[in-house]
Amino acid sequence: MTDSASHELGLQDTPRLSVCVVTYLTSPYQVEFFNQIAASREVRLQVIYLRREHDLHPWGQVTLKHEHLVLEGHPEVIGQAFRWVLEANLTVCNYYTHWFALAALHLRHLSTRPWVFWGERPGFLRLGWFGRLARRVLLYPISKSAAPIWAIGQAGVAGYMNDWGSDKTYVNLPYFSDLSRFRNQPRTVRAEERVVLYSGILNSRKGVLGLAEGFRAAASAHPNLRLIILGSGPLEQRMRAILEPVAAQVLWEGFREWHELPAFYAQADALCLPTRHDGWAMVVPEALAAGLPVITTMDSGAALELVTHDFNGWVLPNSESHSIENAMCRLADLPSADLARFSAAARESVNSHTLDEGRSRFVTAACEAVAAYDNKSASKATLDTSHKWHVEKNQKVTNKTFIRAAADSMTLAVFRVNQLGDNVVYLPVVQSLVAAHPEWRIVMVTSTTAARLYEVCCPQVELHVHEASKFTSAWRRPLQLVQMAAELGALRPDACLLGDDQGKVAHLLALLSGASLCIGPKTSNVLNYLLHHREAAIANESVAEHNWRIARARFSLPENMPAPDLSGFGRDDSNAIVIHAGASREYQRWPLRHYTELANRLVKTHPVRWISQGDDVGLSPAVQRVKTTSLDELVRVIAGARLFVGNNSGPMHLASALGTPGVILIGPSSPSWDPAWHQDRFILLREPRISCQPCDAVWKPANRCLNTLTPMACLNRWSVDTVYEQVVRFCRSL
Structure with missing residues (x-):
């Protein structure tokens, strides 16, 4: 419903209590009942419908005379729907086997604000003990909170008491219709x-x-x-x-x-x-x-x-x-x-079973649920200050800095669960936040590959480490996702900050954390609409610069992005040409045999160190093999090099951050992933005339070569002779 439509229906004035209902379907019965409640103006009613039509009930169009959102076919309203769930005085969850309904229920629970579950008698699928176990898992917030259960009929009350015990508050609130x-x-x-x-x-x-x-x-x-x-x-x-x-x-x-x-x-x-x-x-x-x-x-x-x-x-x-x-x-x-x-x-027998009676019982139950909620003071504080934060609307803050209403520290959860290179280009954001706000508690949600980077360079931050592949696929494992959401929610973050290419799991966890501000990039990801603030990338902008702008949009940071400070790792000065032949994906690698031939030719006139990954077959004995078993060793070797040679990879970004000159075979990578710092110290071997180049999008790698006519043309274009000449010439200029 648009604002103008809401105004025409007289719904703009704010009543004393706002209630958000998450329900399944725009059935005529539901719509009629909610229209009656909204018309009474005793509460401000907002209804989120998951679907417009039922496969077996092809009802015609019904007239919805209340504020509403229909999610089916409208992914652009998902963010607004979650805001309704968070901002209402009371959220009523009338469904739980749809991803949004389940997320809304868990999110509202984690927010510590009043909510209720309103459901029909359990046992629809007749699964017995297994069904009860499934409900205990999916609806576990019921057992962890004082949220009452509104049961549809006395049979519903008996069914939920059998599931959850007699210690909870139960209200008999069946469906009502105009009889x-x-x-x-x-x-x-x-x-x-x-x-x-x-x-x-x-x-x-x-x-x-x-x-x-x-x-x-x-x-x-x-x-x-x-x-x-x-x-x-x-x-x-x-x-x-x-x-x-x-x-x-x-x-x-x-x-x-x-x-x-x-x-x-x-x-x-x-x-x-x-x-x-x-x-x-x-x-x-x-x-x-x-x-x-x-x-x-x-x-x-x-x-x-x-x-x-x-x-x-x-x-x-x-x-x-x-x-x-x-x-x-x-x-x-x-x-x-x-x-x-x-x-x-x-x-x-149904003389008193009227719409007006239903409206009265709904409003009474809603008011009682809010009044009886255990955490009334916390609820009021949340309403007044939006989780202790506000935007200073009366001041012209050019970067729209998000300012705390209180002087005490805050908790910020930062999501960057990616490969090493992704975290290297993100490191200035974290280091600058730590420097600018030493009183903040910053929780870094990152990958096992990158955890050591933050341990050394940002020892003040708290790490929550996940294996990247398992994290990004957690949406396929609901129980793991629920556990991750519970762990993050227990941190009670005030805000969440997402890096430029975080996927649906990071988006969902950020919102489920209960944070009152979620910031990130503007992307085509359907869950991207969940964020409160989104920053779109600018043409020809590097990934590092985009990450910096995302953070600056709501936090006080310097205008110019600094290079990462990796000095905590130390350096292993060798004045040698360091070659790293790897990359996270095979189609991003210049052929290994070419690197081997290049190293064998260079070592005749220059000291050469080969970062060994078990791939040194055919390498001259004169080439020094360096097996870097830790990130610390890798950084020190690159920091002490005269020149770095490699693919567009995490070690390349380390060289860029360290200021180590380099010759880089760019291959399929987008220019947004070029070295972000000390660009004048790099020679980038890229062939823009190849029509398929770059095949990697900024936020989504192709994961394979897309050139079926001339596979790997962007890398095979470069002969060993050409690269050798570039390296030797560059060394002379240093």
């Missing part, structure tokens, strides 16, 4: 007939095969029985085959729109819902309001609360055909006067 349209519909029943209505999906969960078999048996003995079937589904053809012997007594109406339903209820004498599991089942109160006694099972949540056996309906022990047959025979034989009494009792 007046069923009450006020003129009846069109005929005295000589007994018409049974079924309304719903034709699937196994609804027990429709038992319905078909039971009706066939009852109708064979009672010609006055009729069956109206509203709905469609996967079992329709099997039902038709079962009902073929009594086809003349069955009317197939197919799927009908929501507004058409009252007219069909008015044609019936009773509703049959032989469900095997329904958390609530709106057809039950609708039928009762229409004066229809209900034949249903103990597996319907609404029936257990609204239907009294042999008074306003019949509650069956199961959905077996013989149970349904007996109930329908009872209906067929029921005298008209008794049927009238059942009908009157049905209407009476």
